[in-house]
Amino acid sequence: MPTRTPVLDDRAIGRALARMASELVERCGGTEDVVLVGIQRRGVELAARIRGLIEQSSGARLGFGKLDITLYRDDLQAIGPRPVIGETSLPDLDGKTVVIVDDVLFTGRTVRAALDECADFGRPRRVLLCVLVDRGGRELPIQADIVGGSVTAGPRDRVDVLVSELDGRDAVELVRAD
């Protein structure tokens, strides 16, 4: 039987997002020309929340986009087509500081796909990666610039990020294979 253990609860997630938001502004040297790009699906919700926090504190407006990387995956054969592909809508990325936001960083393949996809939409000045949870297990030389928290998970374990917009509650849970 797989076991499910909490990693972050809703309050911890709230604190992590607040910290990530301020770190993001610091790393970007402000809010000018910053575009947050959430990866479908939960990355989009997290990006929206971070944007809300930054806009609340700074009063500035941030660029925002959504990215579905399904068509850029390198494993169509292995996992089959996703029956429903999410929306991709990006503002102009040329010369912008693009912050890719996702829920979990694992192998790095999603981020690789997201970088490829962004490159097809424009030429950002700089790209940063912001994730709520880094679970280790990288297969590509990719690291996050901004991390909400870390968890050590085996290759067959799962890290589930739940967001209230989609799942009814906020939580990060580790699901151990056995």
Next chain:
Amino acid sequence: MTRSAVLGKDLTGLEPLDADQLRLILDTAEPFKEVSERPIKKVPALRGKTIVNLFFEASTRTRISFEFAEKRLSADTVNVAASGSSVSKGETLVDTARNLEAMRIDMVVIRHGASGAAQFLGDRIRSNVVNAGDGKHEHPTQGLLDLLTLRDRFGKLAGLKVAICGDVLHSRVARSNIWGLTKLGAEVGVCGPPTLLPRDVRELGVTVLPRIEDAIAWADALNILRLQLERMQAGFIPSLREYNRVFGVSRERLARAPKDLLIMHPGPMNRGVEIDSDVADGEHSVILPQVTNGVAVRMAVLYLLAGGSPDWHHPGGDHA
């Protein structure tokens, strides 16, 4: 062999598909519409896949539409235009199939003058086969793009009344439309000279509308089929002029409709025969949006067929 978890190995027609599969293709086509609007109209989803477009019948529109769909998915494509029938070419379809197989291709898009040719090929090779029109049987991607266009305009297909007008007897477009529409809950009428309606067509679950005026009074949308000019020589209709007078869709006839009708045509049109120019170019015509949607549904079909075993039941973020 790749056997798509959702569509099976081949797309030979809409008759074998169920409503969920049809909806899935239409839903999958939505994001592909957006891909065609991107600055770089290309995604790497089918990178490394080899697709042969095997066209035994001349077709500019369908072949170009498939080719765009393939290229926008980054597949490698080869066009084989086998003019004339396989028989006149001296090679049988089964030999053609074996040759393709030996070249280790991933997919074949086939257009052929013989009904059943796509299934024939699909039954004999491991590659995925997509029917781009086989004789008088089916033209499933045309049916799908018509469904998508109707859904775009009306928001739903259930309960919609669609009249398919003209040479239903010889039309693969009509058959694919009938299957797709009826499976998704639309009501289908067919209208044309009785000489050009197939035997027992009512058993497909459609209403026969004897006159074009009946179709116009009944329908929410008209799908006007191309009248092949050789039907006159074969004795199905007396003349194109008379056909236009009795069955042509004209602005005057549409003006008597109780509501505005959506006008569709699979092309290429015979202006002044089955459809008058002011209708084809009028404000209710979606003939060009049909063409745009054609690329999107073909991308969706190729993408869905290319996928391997089903394993997508992860919560979000699992594959990060």
Next chain:
Amino acid sequence: MSRPILLTGGRVLDPSRGVDQVADVYLDGGKVASVGQGIAGADGALRLDVRGKVVAPGLIDLHTHLREPGQEELETVASGAMAAAAGGFSAVCAMPNTDPVTDNQAAVGFIVSQAQRAGKARVYPIGAISVGQKGQQLAEFGELVGAGAVAVSDDGKPVMSSHLMRTALEYAQVFGIPVADHCEDLTLAQGGAMHEGIVSTRLGLKGIPSAAEEIMVARDIILAELTGGHVHLCHMSTRGSVELIRRAKDRGVRVTAEACPHHFTLTHHACEAYDTNAKMNPPLREEADREAVRQALRDGTIDVIATDHAPHHYDAKEREFDDAPNGIIGLETALGLAITELVCGGLLTLPELIARMSTLPARIFNLPGGTLAPGAPADVVVLDPEAQWEVHPDAFFSKSRNTPFAGRRLTGRADLTIVRGQVVFDRQA
């Protein structure tokens, strides 16, 4: 002459004399010597214990295509005659649409001599109605009959000209032979690949309406009535045809008719998935047609079962439905299908079936055989009406394999076929 044969203890069915009893059958000198209880037989006789089996006059097929001369790679007179024997047939009639057409004395003689050389089932040539089967000039019926033809037909094609059909029916009376017609109005059937109905509509194949057959059936009946000639209607497939024949027979018109196993077994649904082995002419029709044909065989409106055995190379069938040739082979499945569908199906008794496959065919084409009366030719089949078997085309004696019945489970088959007092097929051998 060969050794006498004594078949002991079988159920003897001879519809020609209303015989259905367990008895011995003694064959000697190429003839039926006696049928009765406790026959001793000569010392050197071949004694075969056939208890539990049925002994009947050899089956006779009025409609086969043996492809020789012209397409010997598909079938020859010899391979066809062997396939016939394996199917329980002691005689078959060969249609004249060979290459060249069997429209002259020499061509008829060639088939007769090939059949004699093969020494299996008897082969009776059918001569062409018109020279070259072109539908224009009457063939020399007198010469054809003189050389051994038993009927005339342009089968494969209809006789489109009503005038030609009329003259054929008139002239054939001189020789006492029937005119067998393939009923198809080509102007309605042109380009058709299957029955016109819901399946052709779904598959997008051009259909052949039932009317294409029925119009010609009606015409042929009218012409038979006009001329007093004997018209034999080949491979009847529609309920409309059955009704026309029934009414004609009621009026006393000289019309006989045949039906094929595929038409009383299958419907147009067999063409789904574009199975070219189910492509034939006349095409497989609807359930109501199939049922009408079965009932017509039951009540005698249709007199006989014929195979329309039509061999084709597998390559020719391995293609687009529109381009594949018409036809299925039938000699080695006819009896099994007939027993399974009609006898097990409760439509015919076994003696009635033997009448439709042996006694009546002999009578209609005025052939020897079809009876076990003493003095009749020693053409006999021993069949096992209970045998369960599966159709394996690879095991056929026919050179061709084009059948939609591969893998089908059937009941009943021939175990032994005797022609002219000689065993030409023995399943045990």
